Amino acid sequence: MSTEVPDTGRPASTGLTEWELEEQTPGGSQSAGHDPYSALRLPAYRRYAVGATLSNMGQQMQAAAIGWEVAIRSRQPALAISMVGLVGALPVILLALPAGHLADSLDRRKLTIATLLLAAICSAGLAVLSYRNAPLLPMYGVLLLSASMLAICGPARSSLLTQIVPMDLFSNAATWSSSCFQIASMAGPAIAGLIISIGTITLGHRSFPTLPLAYVIDAGCGVCFAALLAGVGLRPAVRRGEPASVQTLLAGIHFVQQNKIILATITMDLFAVLLGGATYMLPLFATDVLHVGAAGFGWMRAAPAIGAFGMALVIAHLPPMKKAGRNLLLAVAGFGVATIVFGLSRSFPLSLVMLLLTGAFDNISVVVRSTLVQVLTPDSMRGRVSAVNNVFIGASNELGGFESGLAARMIGLIPSVVAGGIGTIVVVLSVAGVWPQVRKFGSLADAKPVEEPVAA
Secondary structure, eight states: OOSSOOOOSSOGGGSOHHHHHHHHSTTSTTSSSOOTTTGGGOHHHHHHHHHHHHHHHHHHHHHHHHHHHHHHHOSSHHHHHHHHHHHHHHHHHHHHHHHHHHHHHSOHHHHHHHHHHHHHHHHHHHHHHHHTTOOHHHHHHHHHHHHHHHHHHHHHHHHHGGGTSOGGGHHHHHHHHHHHHHHHHHHHHHHHHHHHHHOEEEETTEEEESTHHHHHHHHHHHHHHHHHHHTOOOOOOOOOOOOOOHHHHHHHHHHHHHOHHHHHHHHHHHHHHHHHOOGGGHHHIIIIISOOHHHHHHHHHHHHHHHHHHHHHHHHTSOOOSSHHHHHHHHHHHHHHHHHHHHHOOOHHHHHHHHHHHHHHHHHHHHHHHHHHHHSSOGGGHHHHHHHHHHHHHHHHHHHHHHHHHHHHHHOHHHHHHHHHHHHHHHHHHHHHHOHHHHHOOOGGGOOOOSSOOOO
């Protein structure tokens, strides 16, 4: 297959050129054999991927910076970190269903761009508050606004990918999107750790703290994604024009309830991340357990992404999984085991290896789940089903931080992480028993959307 889609002279904004050419180009998506770079051959997807990578990198920088800042400024660092998780989770829980309806009713691109720009303004506000060493309460307030914008953005942004790539390339696109996210997750915390470790810079006769720079970069990355997204060609989306009602808002929940595969996969991820995620506690492991400081914290924050990126490359170069359900269960169980070993480790190299493994195992789960959620769902409902997925997954990341902080304060840092890893393994065994469909699910290539959404 050619590495570049020919230019027909038609404007990219129609969104049809790249779709039609991909189907008609010899060696394209219709050709025999597995092409690991099939999604990357689409110019529209490449623009989306670059923008998403920048945006995710900025968000990872901000997350690392805010976690470090509240930990060193608070007299109760575990509780302060847990509050960051709670502030991030509340908007996802409260706004997910309305956001899903908006994603299925409005122009997904315009909605994504608008919320990205508003979130960038919030990041700039955090930079100002950090520079002025403002109390933590106003920073929590700005974080709440930023999380609200991203919660509204989430379903539209997730559903947008199905308008960029053909459905037969979606699994490949999801894999590369995961790779891009992991690149961002590697670069963001590492850069944040470097910025934090510098401490101050001197310009003229004045010294300035470097930490606010992480928030400024996040704002710039969000603006760049919005600009790149504005030029991406899209396939027209299915719109039903349904007025907002309790029935339409709850339609995504009803669909997930009746689709046992989707329900099982996102339920398992919910509890695995809620119980097994140690990311929010990394500042405390860096300072109190492993004694590696800000630079070590940056590497620890980036390690899961490095492992996930490596796994994403492996998945991309392999044919579609033939036993996706079994692989999913084994991967989440492996995530739990690696979490237990990390919690018990007193060796910085061993801790990094375990964090690498958590990222690698998590990436398998991400690819399988994101593919199933988008491919098994009709286009007219993708926003609402993505919203439900965001509640399960997005909120669990933030609530996992809240739970980790409370557990660390109540039973101790190390026992809380070890218990979370054990809980993750118990969740895997429970899901395998309650939903045998997961164990039996075969190839991702065979996944097809239902013809019509299940009535609410």
